Amino acid sequence: MTAFAVFLVLCPWLPCRADFEAVGEFRFVPCTRASIREFRELLSRDRSEADAQLSKKYDGNREKIEKHPIMVAIALMETTAADLVRRVDAGEAPERLEPSFGRLQRLRYSTRAQMDPYADPPMLVLGWKCGGNLLFGPLKLTTRTPDPNRPLGRSRAMLEAARLTRPGTGKPVSIEEMASMNAVEVSRLEPVADHPALRPVTPGDHYSAFLADLTRLIRKTGKKAERFDFAYARRILFFDELKTDASSPKIKVKDRYGISWKMKWGDEVHSDVVATRLAMELGATYVDPKFWSGPGESLLILPKSADRSAPSTREELESLLLKSSYKFHLERYIADAPILTSENGARLGTGRVDEAMIERESLDAKYLGCIYLAFKECQLTIDNPALKRLGGVDLNRGASLDDRVARSSVVFNTWINNPDVKEDNTRGGLLLDPNTGAFSRYVEFLSDMGASFAGPYSSGCLSTLSPNCVGEVFKTQFMKTHPIFLPDCWRNCTWADARWMARRIAALRRQDLERVFADSGWPAYAQQLGVEKLLARRNDLVRAFDLTEEGDTLESCNPSLTIRIQTPDGVEMPVVRGMINPLSRLVRKDETTAHPEGLLLSRPRQID
Numbered sequence: 001m002t003a004f005a006v007f008l009v010l011c012p013w014l015p016c017r018a019d020f021e022a023v024g025e026f027r028f029v030p031c032t033r034a035s036i037r038e039f040r041e042l043l044s045r046d047r048s049e050a051d052a053q054l055s056k057k058y059d060g061n062r063e064k065i066e067k068h069p070i071m072v073a074i075a076l077m078e079t080t081a082a083d084l085v086r087r088v089d090a091g092e093a094p095e096r097l098e099p100s101f102g103r104l105q106r107l108r109y110s111t112r113a114q115m116d117p118y119a120d121p122p123m124l125v126l127g128w129k130c131g132g133n134l135l136f137g138p139l140k141l142t143t144r145t146p147d148p149n150r151p152l153g154r155s156r157a158m159l160e161a162a163r164l165t166r167p168g169t170g171k172p173v174s175i176e177e178m179a180s181m182n183a184v185e186v187s188r189l190e191p192v193a194d195h196p197a198l199r200p201v202t203p204g205d206h207y208s209a210f211l212a213d214l215t216r217l218i219r220k221t222g223k224k225a226e227r228f229d230f231a232y233a234r235r236i237l238f239f240d241e242l243k244t245d246a247s248s249p250k251i252k253v254k255d256r257y258g259i260s261w262k263m264k265w266g267d268e269v270h271s272d273v274v275a276t277r278l279a280m281e282l283g284a285t286y287v288d289p290k291f292w293s294g295p296g297e298s299l300l301i302l303p304k305s306a307d308r309s310a311p312s313t314r315e316e317l318e319s320l321l322l323k324s325s326y327k328f329h330l331e332r333y334i335a336d337a338p339i340l341t342s343e344n345g346a347r348l349g350t351g352r353v354d355e356a357m358i359e360r361e362s363l364d365a366k367y368l369g370c371i372y373l374a375f376k377e378c379q380l381t382i383d384n385p386a387l388k389r390l391g392g393v394d395l396n397r398g399a400s401l402d403d404r405v406a407r408s409s410v411v412f413n414t415w416i417n418n419p420d421v422k423e424d425n426t427r428g429g430l431l432l433d434p435n436t437g438a439f440s441r442y443v444e445f446l447s448d449m450g451a452s453f454a455g456p457y458s459s460g461c462l463s464t465l466s467p468n469c470v471g472e473v474f475k476t477q478f479m480k481t482h483p484i485f486l487p488d489c490w491r492n493c494t495w496a497d498a499r500w501m502a503r504r505i506a507a508l509r510r511q512d513l514e515r516v517f518a519d520s521g522w523p524a525y526a527q528q529l530g531v532e533k534l535l536a537r538r539n540d541l542v543r544a545f546d547l548t549e550e551g552d553t554l555e556s557c558n559p560s561l562t563i564r565i566q567t568p569d570g571v572e573m574p575v576v577r578g579m580i581n582p583l584s585r586l587v588r589k590d591e592t593t594a595h596p597e598g599l600l601l602s603r604p605r606q607i608d
Contacts, residue, residue: 022394043081105398116391162403170190184546205512225385237301249266265375269292288384300374333596376596388429390429391428427447428443453530463529502544529578535557
């Protein structure tokens with residue numbers, strides 16, 4: 001027996017399950033008349049608990065309490081649950097209400113996750129579980145390559161995802177029907193059309209339309225936002241506070257519409273932007289809009305020195321981040337010139353707001369004399385006012401265990417090499433319905449994909465990204481991923497589930513990836529390298545799952561490319577054999593002027 005076979009036998013018994021639920025001891029129950037009524041009672045207790053929490057937080061301000069995402073979600077659940085009670089009392093069969101009831105339970109899970117913040121287990125437990133996942137991840141995420149001509153049979157059909165429908169018609173497929181199909185036919189079945197995490201669209205160019213739709217929604221959230229524009233909002237930002245509940249160095253800021261954003265630095269500034277766009281292009285219902293901001297593109301205005309609770313100069317902001325839990329050296333990210341100094345030579349900032357800037361940028365006169373900063377680069381994420389953001393989404397219990405989208409997400413995250421998927425890095429939320437003005441459109445989404453393109457010790461390492469993402473030994477396929485966390489839904493991923501997601505990824509072509517990477521902020525040669533690497537990994541999926549029969553051809557690509565650029569100083573080779581070249585003068589210049597996190601092996605934020 002080979003070493004691989006031994007590990008394959010032993011790994012399922014190793015006590016290394018991820019087990020990082022956002023809500024402890026949460027029970028998902030079948031839909032019955034009794035369970036629906038019990039659910040209403042649970043909501044009543046949730047409302048009392050949430051009201052007590054929020055009253056303390058907002059000092060009894062009822063307007064703020066009722067507008068909080070938790071209370072909005074509870075109100076929506078109460079209305080929906082009351083309707084389910086009415087329908088079941090009128091004689092409607094509980095099994096017909098199962099989809100609505102299941103959705104309600106998932107919404108409550110995210111609401112409880114918002115009420116009870118996630119807490120890591122003890123470090124010893126964390127190290128043991130995550131270490132086991134990192135070491136044995138590929139051996140735990142395996143599928144047996146089936147005979148494409150053999151019907152599944154009932155026993156194997158029972159292991160496939162539930163709630164699947166026939167493409168084109170949306171007609172549900174029963175277990176008996178699935179048992180008569182082969183695995184290839186099952187891989188062509190689709191999730192329900194109103195799935196909270198995925199829209200029934202063909203993968204392609206969706207991100208620009210998403211931003212346009214989101215702009216229209218944000219403009220409906222209040223009078224001040226009626227003329228909201230993403231580009232204008234990102235130009236001038238005002239310091240709000242240090243963001244302390246995150247692993248990456250970031251601060252909270254506000255734009256000229258009064259909307260909050262997160263400003264972030266470090267090794268995830270490019271990777272998170274690319275990953276969120278790829279998710280949207282594949283049909284995600286929602287993603288957090290993230291933007292890379294280059295040299296001097298976004299200016300941060302600091303409060304005046306009279307407000308001693310916030311930094312008013314460059315050195316004070318640097319000190320704030322250095323003394324925080326991040327221990328982050330911000331000075332490397334601040335633009336080198338111009339520099340405004342005090343009489344004693346202290347670095348105050350990039351400049352000071354004067355009357356010309358007040359006029360040019362349409363600023364309030366109260367900012368006259370404030371210090372502002374320009375950065376070599378940063379990432380900006382809007383706190384979308386058109387979304388009532390809730391807590392983590394269930395990935396380890398309930399419907400996720402037999403949901404095709406949740407199970408097959410292992411393929412997407414393997415493709416982009418994102419090892420950091422857990423319930424706390426996902427989110428549920430309620431989007432604004434423009435027709436009713438109510439927050440009633442439930443969505444689920446990956447909220448933190450910054451660890452994508454993971455390298456040896458940091459994120460965003462295109463050089464170390466392998467051109468392959470699927471392996472096979474003795475007709476057993478395995479995902480070439482080493483996850484920090486391992487959601488239980490991934491363990492249930494079948495060959496048909498994986499092939500379904502591979503088909504969606506294969507629908508993306510070179511022009512789609514070039515469009516996505518163009519927003520990344522990486523220099524052009526790094527963008528080209530990223531496109532070639534992801535195309536190679538896409539092709540690996542096409543080969544592994546025999547997708548050429550679906551019409552998905554192999555895209556021409558060169559993941560080991562060398563790029564030569566003619567410059568006034570001679571020929572530069574910023575990429576050599578598929579790796580960023582640290583000896584290139586062009587690369588060294590880019591790292592100095594715009595990419596202090598590094599381009600060959602990005603510097604991990606933990607030691608930045």
